[in-house]
Amino acid sequence: MKTTASYLRVIGFMILAFFLLEIIVESGDSLAIVKYPIIWAVLGMVFFFAIALEIVAAALHRILFAGLNEEAKERYIAKEALREQNQFGWFKRKYVEMLGAKPVSEEGEIVLDHNYDGIRELDNNLPPWWTYLFYISIVFAVVYFVYYEVFDGPTQIDEYEAEVAIAKEEMAEYKKNNKDLIDAENVELLTEPADLAAGKTIFGENCVACHKDNGGGGIGPNLTDDSWILGGGIKNVFHTISEGGRAGKGMIPWKSDLKPGEIAQVGSYVLSLHGTNPPDGKEPEGDVWKDETASAE
Secondary structure, eight states, rough: HHHHHHHHHHHHHHHHHHHHHHHHSOTTTHHHHHOOTTHHHHHHHHHHHHHHHHHHHHHHHHHHTTTHHHHHHHHHHHHHHHHHHHHHHHHHHHHHHHOOOOOOOGGGGEEEEEEEEEEEEEEEOHHHHHHHHHHHHHHHHHHIIIIIIIIIIHHHHHHHHHHHHHHHHHHHHHHHTTTTTTTTOOOOOOOOOHHHHHHHHHHHHTTHHHHHTTTTOOOSSSSSSHHHHHSHHHHHHHHHHHSSSSSTTTTOOOOSSSOOOHHHHHHHHHHHHTOOTTTTTOOOEEEEEOOOHHHOO
């Protein structure tokens, strides 16, 4: 059995099995071999199967070779040697030419005059790939130095900050187009007339029974004064509408009936009623609320 050929066949068989599994198994963005560890076991079975085939082929080869007479064995060995020479001879010659090295028969011309414990040194050229890679690394170093040190190219921190800025813009645009991706932590006060008009409609359909159409309060508290039972500001109002008021004493949660974008709209409309002071408004309830964030700014 030719050991190198056997190794190459096994490796090729494993590569083929790997790609077939990757194509057949649905694994999404990640590799199937990573997502499904059982594939390691399957590849292991394929590997041992390939090794077993090589062992069987080698055993059959030895049995058949042993059955030949001496003359046939010599002819077979000579034929195999000639085949290998013809198969790899051209490649070896081209490789030696590419390296600019001397063939074995001419190495005596480039042997240096010193040796170490009988080991003599050849003065062959370096492989072209190594030489070219060395030249490329020099050019890269020069360009890198000039770009980053002379012309003050962007550092990793600069690139990070630029990417963060782009990500923030993309996130803001995404939120703008997906108004229901908000909660009490990231909700913002809406001031566009269209949003306030939509909030007024929602208020008229769901809130006037307890707060009256002018927000002056009925069963529920007055929404136009400075006092709030559960805190003012868009974040507190959004949370109150979404989760409801005090247990057993406040309004019901509206998160199952209204979308987050609609809660933000009606909450913004409620805050737009501040200071209107309707004549039939209820007395203030709760505590006077002050926006500490706004005062800090």
